[in-house]
Amino acid sequence: MGQRTRLVLSRMLQALPALAGVVIVSFALTRMLPGDPAVYFAGPAATEQSIAQIRVAMGLDLSLPMQFLHYARDLLMGDLGNSLSTGQPVLEELARRLPASLELTLTALLLSCAIALPLGVTAAVHQGSWIDHACRALVTAGVSLPTFFTGIALIYVFYYLLGWAPAPLGRLDFVYLSPPDVTGFYVVDALMAGDFETAGGAMRQLILPASTLALFTLAPIARMARAAMLEALSSDYIRTAKAAGLSQRKIVYFYAFQNAMLPVITTLGMVFSFTLGANVLVEKVFSWPGIGSYAVEALVVSDYAAVQGFVLAMAILFVALNLVIDIVYTLVDPRTRSTT
Amino acid sequence: MFLEVDHLAVSFATRRGKVAAVRDVRFSLAKGETLGIVGESGSGKSVSAYAIMQILDRGGQLESGRIQFDGMELNRYTNREMRDIRGREISMVFQNPRAALNPIRKVGHQIEDVLRRHARTSASGAKSAAIEAMRAVHINQPEKRYHSYPFELSGGMSQRIVIALALACDPRLLIADEPTTGLDVTTQKVVMDLIAELTRSRGMSSILITHDLGLAARYCDRIVVMKSGEVVETGTPDGLFHAPANAYTKRLIRATPRGGIGIGDLVDPPRQAPQRPAIGAPLLQVRDLRKTFGKGVNTVTAVDAVSFDIHAGESLGLVGESGCGKSTTSSMIMRLADPTSGEILLDGRSLTDTPASRFARDPRRTSLQMVFQDALASLNPRFTARQSIADPIRRLTRENADGRTEELAGQVGLPVELLDRFPHQLSGGQNARVGIARALASRPRLLILDEPTAALDVSIQAIVLNLLADLRADLGITYLFVSHDLHVVRLLCDRILVMKKGRIVEEGDAQRVMSNPTHEYTRTLLDAVPSLPNLKI
C-alpha cells in the first residue's frame, strides 16, 4: 500500500506543471485585453486622474513579473476580482453556481458511460452484426451533433410538442422550494431530506439538459470502447486464452475488457474537455444556473474578471479531473508502476 | 493413430472474396511422437494448427476435412465442446511469448485461470497448483515469480510461463507454433530442450511448427513439409534429408546453411563459389571504441573497448546475440552515431573527427555504405525503386542518375521494368536487391551488411547471399557482415569476430572459429544453433 500512496503522490506532483501553465496562461489572458485595461475599467466617464488611480490599484504600473506575482498571490488568497456587473466577488459567485454545473456534467457523464461502454463492447464482440452497424452510425452522427442544436430539438419535441418535460428554465420549477444545501446537488439533497416530490421535480428539470450533454459525449466513448475492445480481442494473449480453453465470459469480460478499458480511461480526459466546453452551451440553452451560463452572461456585458475567473476555474477543475484519471490509470495498469 | 488430419481445407474471407489458405492437408501423429511441420512464410503451417484447435482468426473457416483426435471427431465439435478440449487435451505454445500473456494480470493468476477452468484445482489449492506448474518448467523461485507481470520477465522466462500455462492441465498433445522465433539462439535451445524434456517425460505427443529445418531435424521424429497451403512431402528427418523426393523439399534443404558446404551449394543447381578477392592493406581501423547510453547510475555500456581492423577486399563477420553491441558498433562505423570515446580510421585518417550529424557532407560518405536488415522498411514507401537507387547518385556523385540506376539494377539482377514499382509492389527478394543497388550507388569501398537476410525465407536468403558473393568478387568491395547466425556468416566471411556484452570475445579465421572455437561463449553459440546433418545432396 505504501508504494501505491507514493505513486499517487508522485502523480499529484506531476500535475503541478499543468497547473502552473494554466495560471500563466490565465494571467496572459487578463493582460491581453485590447487597449489599456485601466481605461476600460475606469469606465466611460473617467478622468486622467481616476484612470491613474485605477492603474495603481490594479497594479498595472508594476513590471510584468511583479504583476504576475501579485496575480498569483491574489489567486492563492482566493481573490479572482469582483464582477463588473454585479459587484460581487467572482469566486463567491462561481462557488455558488458550481454545484449546478457539476450536477449536470456528472449526471451526463454517468448516463453516457452507462450507455456507451456496453454499446461499444457489444459492437466489438459482435463485429459486423446489426448492433455494430448501429453503433457506427450512432457514433458518426453523435460527433456531428451541435450540442446547442440537440438541446433545442429536444426542447421542441419534449416540451412544446409532447409536453412531457417542464419549461427549460433552470434547476427547479418555482412551485418547489430549494432543498437544504448539503452537497449542492438538488436531487441528492432532496432525497437526503426525504422530499421525494422536490427530488422528482429536480430530476425532471435535469433530464433534458443531461441527455443533451450525454448524447454528445456518448459518441467518443462508444467509439473508443469499440476500437479498444476490437484491438484487445485480436491480440495474442486472447489467442493464448482461447487455446487454453478459457470460457467465453472470462475471455471477453476479464481478459479483453480489462485491457480495453485502459485506452478508454485515457480517452476520458479528452471527453471531459469536450463535456466541460459543451456544458457552457447546454447551460445557455436550458437557462441552467451554472458557471457556464454565468460566463456567457458576463461575456455579453464584457465583464472580463468574471470570464477570466470562469476560464481559470474550469481549467483547474479539468486539471483535477485529469489527475483523477491519471491516478485511476496508475492503479489499474501495473506497467505504469515500475516506471516511476 | 492418435491424431489424424485428413483433407483439411481452410479459407479466409477477404475483400476480394474467399481465399484458400490450406488445401487437402493430411498428416498423422502417433502417441508420444513429435511431428515437425516445416514451411516458409505463407505455407499454411500455422493455419493448419489453428484449424485443429478451432481458433482461426476472424474470417477464417474450416471448409472441409476430418480431424480425428484419440477417437474424437474434432471437426464436428462445437466451439463450446472444443473449449473443454483446449487446454485440457490439446494445448498450444505461441511465438512472441511476451505478447502471448495478458499484460495486466499476474502470471500466477493466469495459470490459475486455466487450472480452475478445467477443474484441476479448488479455489484454495489454486495458488500452490500454479506454483507447482511453474516449478515444473524450472522457474527459479516460483513463489516470487507468481506475482510477476509479463512486462517484468525476459522473453525466455515469458515463454516458460506460456509453456507452464499450456502444460498445467496435463494435456496429451502440445502444439508449439514457432516457439523460439524472436528469441536468441541460446535461449532458443533452452526453451526447445525444455519442451522436449517435458513432453517426453509426460509421454505427450507434440507438433512443432517452424520455418527452421535445422530445428525440426534436431527435435522431431517425423517431418511434414508444406508449401503454399499443401503438404508436399512427409518423412523421417534422415529419410527426408538424405533422399528428398520432392523438388521443393530438395531446394529447401539445399538452401539451408549447414556445415561443410560452400556458398554455391545453397542454390539449385549448385555452382562454383566465386573467387575471393586478394586481401590488401588495412582499410578501416577501429581503435578502443566505446559507447555508453544514459547517465550516472543508469549508464549502460553498449560497446566496450572494441578494436579491430578490416583489410581491403576482406569480408569480416561480426557475430553476436541481440543486445551484444554489434548494431551500435556498425552504426558508429557507418557514421550514423558518435562514439563516446575511441577512434575509427579510414585509410589511416580519422573518421570520428567529423561528427555524425555533419558526416552527410563529408567526401568520404561515398566510401561507407550499408545494406539494412529489413529491406522493405529501409525503402521509402513513397519512392519507386528507381528513385531510391537514384537518391544517393544525385546526392553523392556527379554521374547520370538514369544510366547509372539501370546499370546498378543490372548488377544486382533486378529487371529494369521493375524499377518504377513501389516497395509494396515488389517481393522480399526484389526489395533486397533494390537495397543492395542503392548501397552500391556511390561506389563504396566498405559495405556493412546488417543482417541483410534475416527477414527473408531461406530460399531467397540463398540467392541474396550468392549475389553478395558475386558482387564482392566483381567489384572488390570490402564487407563487414553483421549477423546473429554463425552458419550464415561463415559462408560469406574470411574472418569472424564474436561479440558478447559489448566486447569482442573471439577473433579469428572463419574456418578455425567454426571448427575449433577457443572461447566458451562461441562454443555455446555454435552448439545452440541447430543445423542440418552434414550432408551433400
Place this chain on the structure above:
Amino acid sequence: MADRQSVAPPIAPARTRRLLGHAVYVIGDNPITAIAFALFALIIGVAVFGPLLIPFDPLETNASRALMPPSLDNWFGTDNLGRDLFSRVIIATRLDLMISVAAVALAFVVGAAMGSAAGYWGGWIDIVTGRLIDTIMAFPLFVLAMGIVAALGNTVENIIYATAIINLPFYARVARAEVRIRRDSGFVQAARLSGNSDLRILALHIFPNTLPPMMVQISLNMGWAILNAAGLSFIGLGVRPPTPEWGIMVAEGANFVVSGEWWLAFFPGLALMITVFAFNLLGDGLRDIVDPRQRT
C-alpha cells in the same frame, strides 16, 4: 506475389490511373464514403456559388412577412424580422466554412511544423513544444477559446485564431508521433547514408509519409472546428448580427422554439449538422483508404 508482378504496368500515367482505380474501388466498396464525397462537393458548391442561388437578399427585412413557416415562397420560412431563412442559410455557408478552413489551415501549418521539428530533433525543441501543447490541453478547449476571444476582442479574426489554437495540439501531436516513429527507420538511415541533410530528410523523406494520417486528422478536425466556431457565435462571440451565420441563427431561433416556431433554429442547425457530418464521414472514409486496419 507472382500475379501482382505481372499486372502492374511500370509507366507513370498508369500509376495515377491505378491510384484512381483504388479510390473508385474503396468508394464502390463503401457507399457511405461516396455519399460523403457527394455531400462535400455539394457544400463546397453552395459556399462558392451561394450568392447566385439565393432568391432573396439575406439582410432584407419585411415586417409583414415575419415568422412565416416554410412555404413555396420561403422554403425555410422567415425569421422574426421577415428575412428569408433559405437565403440566409445558403449565404452563411461561405462564412462558416471560411472560419473553420482558415483556422484548421493555420493550425495545420504551425502544428505540423512544430510537431515535426519536435519529433525529428527531440531535445529542447521537443520539451518546449511538449510543454506548450500540454498547457493548451490543460484547458477544456472550448472554454480556452472563449477566454481567448474574450481577451483578444470580439471579432471574426479572433474566432479564427482561437479555433486555430485549440486545434493546434492535435496536429502537433500527430505530426510528432508520425515523424518520431520514422526518425530512426531504415529508409531514413538510408537517406542519411545517401548524403541527405537533416532538413532534406525531414521535408522530402519523412514528411510526405506522414501526410496520409495528417489528412485524416484534418478531415476529422474540420467538423470539430466548425462546431467550435459555431458554438462561439452561438454564445454571442465573433460574428455580429445581422450577418448570417449558422451558430448565431440557431441562437436567435432558440427563443422561438418554446412557442412552436421551430424552423428558425432548425434549418441553420440542420445545415451545420450536415456539414459536420459530411466532414466526419469523409474523415472515416479517408482513414479506410489510408489504413484499412484502423477501420472503426
